[in-house]
Amino acid sequence: MNETQVKKSSPVLDFFKRLKNARETSLILIIVAICIVLSITNPYFAKWANIQTLLGSIAINGILTIGMIIVMISGGLDLSIGAVMCMSMAFSAKAITLGVPPILAILIGLVGAAVCGFVIGQIVTKLNLSHFIVTLCFMGIARGVVYVMTSGISISLVSNLKTMPTLAFIGSGYIGGTVPMSFVIFLALAIAADLYARKSSGMRKVYYTGSNEMAAKHSGIKINRVKVLACVACSVLAGIASVIYMSKYSGVSVSAGEGAEMTALSAAVIGGVSMNGGKGTVAGGLLGLLFIVLIQDAMNLFSVQAFWQDLIRYVIVLLAVILDVLQERARKKKNS
Amino acid sequence: MEALQLRDISKSFGRNQVLFSIDFDLQAGEIHGIMGENGAGKSTLMNIIYGNLKSDGGEIRVDGNPVTINEVSDAQKLGICFVEQEIALCQDATVAENIFMARINQGKGFNMKKLAEEARQILEPLCGGSIDPYEIVEKLPISNQQVVEIAKAISNNCRILILDEPTSSLSGEEADALHRVIQDLKKRGIGIIYISHRMSDIFGQCDRVSVLRDGTMVSTRPIAEATVQQLVNDMAGREVDILYPPKAEDLQRTEENxxxxxxxxxxxxxxFSDVNFKLYKGEILGFAGLLGAGRSEIMQGLTGLRPMKGGKVIFHGRDIMGKSTSAIFQDGLVMLPEDRKKQGLFLDMDIEMNTSAAYLQQITRGGMIQRGKEHRQAEEMSKSMNVRCTGIHQIVRSLSGGNQQKVLLAKVLAKRPDVVIMDEPTRGVDVGAKAEIHRLLRQLASEGVSVIMVSSELNEVMGMSDRVVMLDSSGCLVGDVTGDDINSDHIMYYISDAYKYQEKNDEVTEHE
Known part of the structure; x- marks a missing residue:
């Protein structure tokens, strides 16, 4: 071991050193490579129409992934985000059809989601149950609430949205006629979340708690509060995603968001967010999502049969995770 | 007949030699006690006998024949069994399944009825049928779980049994029951190595007693020729190995301090119950007590990490009893946790983030961490703690134990607390780092911080403390000493229960 006394390291050198080791760097390189290959091999990929679709499709899953990343950093995970999004949306849509003003309706949906997250957090911390089982149940519960509310019939907002241009713009409008509004909202949230995760003391406490709960407790951090707030943040983000969904698809289908938790989870894992907590960045997780979305797009462009798509996608996710573990192991060996 | 002979056994971990040319004999049908402070090398030696570790040199003979023990299965084939200090049974499985776990794992299915019958045959002589083979282990009291451990160990044709502090988690009655089992095994010709900290165990059960100190076998005596005093001397050692920093000279132990x-x-x-003590400004107060005496538990009780039944903790003139750990922490009473990896450090984070964990509030403005301040703080702390690293962005996991401990100190001290509780501040730390940590503690005290120090190394407690509080093995606070009274004879006499034992000395020796 080459250990020396503390020396002032040059911040610039330090920055590049960290950049070299960061997961984000390698993901960006891979993504750029995929993009280059796709634009050479497929004439449609680089077309603005395709890119527009890509950007529009990333917003909802992107916001859900941000929430998943936060919970995972706190040492948990949330399987209920897709269902909670659907439930939050059902609340808002129902309220709108009953004549409630859109802002209030959206608020109702968000509060519904927040309550969900709060209850999940309380059960997880008070009874010391695993996130896995509690959120698995909430996945069913939230979806069940939707079924009961709607009797399984989709709520259509097509006529309502005609009188609510702002709400309609959120999901299907384009800024300057080119950039999807939903993507802009997502990007703003993503940048804010990434900065918040890097700089705020609130989020730092989430990292500490996820990294070593006991040590966080011994450092005077209120770990239960941190864990509950992480759950609430995740559910509220699902609520925000629901607004875009509702607006984009002009209504609520009872199966909205099914499987979204799996996309978010695999994106986060590919992006270097640890299942054990305490590790990962918002940017990394979202690059993971971009990777998945690109693979999906590539399969569409090359007209891969729908039956094959899930299979291929998850094999790629698995390979990525295995590669990651092997790399980590090699690095540890080198260090010790 | 010599069941087991060790000749010239040595062992090093890296550059750190932990065993020096150990010779040891165990007769068949003998109970041979081994005593020694924590870190004296007892566990290492046992793990060599049991095949968990390989010795660097020397010879092991079983029944006079030289043997090679490369792994645990080799030891088991020779009839060597090891009951470790921590109970390691499958809590959800039945007694019989636990006893025959090894066999079940090898086999192709098993007959529960047959297993239970065999288990009963093993258990019968041990406990007179008071343990049902069909019982789920979790439901048994700890002492019976210990018996199951022993049954598991001896089920496999055991001839040499190693017991590592079997009574440390047992009550007096439970220990008596266990001792009856051990005496019975002895009569069956099994040689037993009995590691214990308790004088009463050693004098009550053993035929011979050996003392290990700093990796050297210091003495071996028939129990009839041994005295409490000798054993205490052998364990503590006459010479002080490390030079400790000078103690405080002008301590004012007045009410306002x-x-x-x-x-x-x-x-x-x-x-523990009814613990009373005062801590003065700028004082280092040592807690001496054997393993399991409840030292760490008292500290956890003070800091709200463990539920208390009653009592007051007056800090800054207010009772902090029942407050949350984080509130107590913010008030300025902090604890350096005993297990730095589990409770202390964020191993996968860098030094900087570890250093600021307890200090976040002070460097946060408007909810955002002031990275510049954080950076300077980390640089400063890691410099004053003399952490050897490539920079403050080095991941803590990759530091050596001593340097990890210094990072933990930095983390705790960054908050500038009034009282610091140090639970095992130098465990698993090399000699050089140890001396540095000692120097830091003394410097802290001289700056007016009060330090409570808990250590299982008596030398360390004695060398560092201005005053020492003594706990006997039942968690009873038996008094405190200062100045010249801080010496091993005096302290050992109390913490090893010898003060209780000597009153009934004759009675016990005649009993066996």
């Missing part, structure tokens, strides 16, 4: 006043602190689970 009381920083922390603990009154009648009583544990909810009964590990």
């Amino acid at each position: 009381v920083v922390l006043d603990v009154q009648g602190l009583t544990d909810a689970e009964g590990r």
Whole structure:
């Protein structure tokens, strides 16, 4: 071991050193490579129409992934985000059809989601149950609430949205006629979340708690509060995603968001967010999502049969995770 | 007949030699006690006998024949069994399944009825049928779980049995029951190595007793020729190995200098009761007690990490009893946790983030961490703690134990607390780092911080403390000493229960 006394390291050198080791760097390189290959091999990929679709499709899953990343950093995970999004949306849509003003309706949906997250957090911390089982149940519960509310019939907002241009713009409008509004909202949230995760003391406490709960407790951090707030943040983000969904698809289908938790989870894992907590960045997780979305797009462009798509996608996710573990192991060996 | 002979056994971990040319004999049908402070090398030696570790040199003979023990299965084939200190049974499985776990794992299915019958045959002589083979282990009291451990160990044709502090988690009655089992095994010709800290165990059960100190076998005596005093001397050692920094000279132990006043602190689970002591400004107060005496538990009770039944903890003139750990922490009473990896450090984070964990509030403005301040703080702390690293962005996991400990100190001290509780501040730390940590502690005290120090190394407690509080093995506070009274004879006499034991000395020796 080459250990020396503390020396002032040059911040610039330090920055590049960290950049070299960061997961984000390698993901960006891979993504750029995929993009280059796709634009050479497929004439449609680089077309603005395709890119527009890509950007529009990333917003909802992107916001859900941000929430998943936060919970995972706190040492948990949330399987209920897709269902909670659907439930939050059902609340808002129902309220709108009953004549409630859109802002209030959206608020109702968000509060519904927040309550969900709060209850999940309380059960997880008070009874010391695993996130896995509690959120698995909430996945069913939230979806069940939707079924009961709607009797399984989709709520259509097509006529309502005609009188609510702002709400309609959120999901299907384009800024300057080119950039999807939903993507802009997502990007703003993503940048804010990434900065918040890097700089705020609130989020730092989430990292500490996820990294070593006991040590966080011994450092005077209120770990239960941190864990509950992480759950609430995740559910509220699902609520925000629901607004875009509702607006984009002009209504609520009872199966909205099914499987979204799996996309978010695999994106986060590919992006270097640890299942054990305490590790990962918002940017990394979202690059993971971009990777998945690109693979999906590539399969569409090359007209891969729908039956094959899930299979291929998850094999790629698995390979990525295995590669990651092997790399980590090699690095540890080198260090010790 | 010599069941086991060790000749010239040595062992090093890296550059750190932990065993020096150990010779040891165990007769068949003998109970041979081994005593020694923590870190003396007892566990290492046992693990060599049991095949968990390989010795660097020397010879092991079983029944006079030289043997090679490369792995645990080799030891088991030779009839060597090891009951470790921590109970390691499958809590959800039945007694019989636990006893025959090895066999079940090898086999192709098993007959529960047959297993239970065999288990009964093993258990019968051990406990007179008081343990049902069909019982789920979790439901048994700890002492019976210990018996199951022993049954598991001896089920496999055991000839040499190693017991590592079997009584440390048992009550007096439970220990008596266990001792009857051990005496019975002895009559069956099994040679037993009995590691214990308790004088009463050693004098009550053993035929011979050996003392290990700093990796050297210091003495071996027939029990009839041994005295408490000799054993204490052998364990503590006459010479002080490390030079400790000079103690405080002008301590004012007056009422207005009381920083922390603990009154009648009583544990909810009964590990200790009615603990009273005062801590003065700038004082290093040592807690001496054997393993399991409840030292760490008292500290956890003070800081709200463990539920208490009653008592007061007056800090800054207010009772902090029942407050949350984080609130107590913010008030300026902090604890350096005993297990730095589990409770102390964020191993996968860098030094900077570890250093600021307890200090976040001070460097946060408007909810955002002031990275510049954080950076300077980390640089400063890691410099003053003399952490050897490539920079403050080095991941803590990749540091050596001693440097990890210094990072933990930095983390705790960054908050500039009034009282620091140090639980095993130098465990698993090399000699050089140890001396540095000692120097830091003394410097801290001279700056007016009060330090409570808990260590299982008596030398360390004696060398560092201005005053020493003594706990006997039942968690009872038996008094405190200062100045010249801080010596091993005096302290050992109390903490090893010898003060209780000597009153009934004759009675016990005649009993066996």
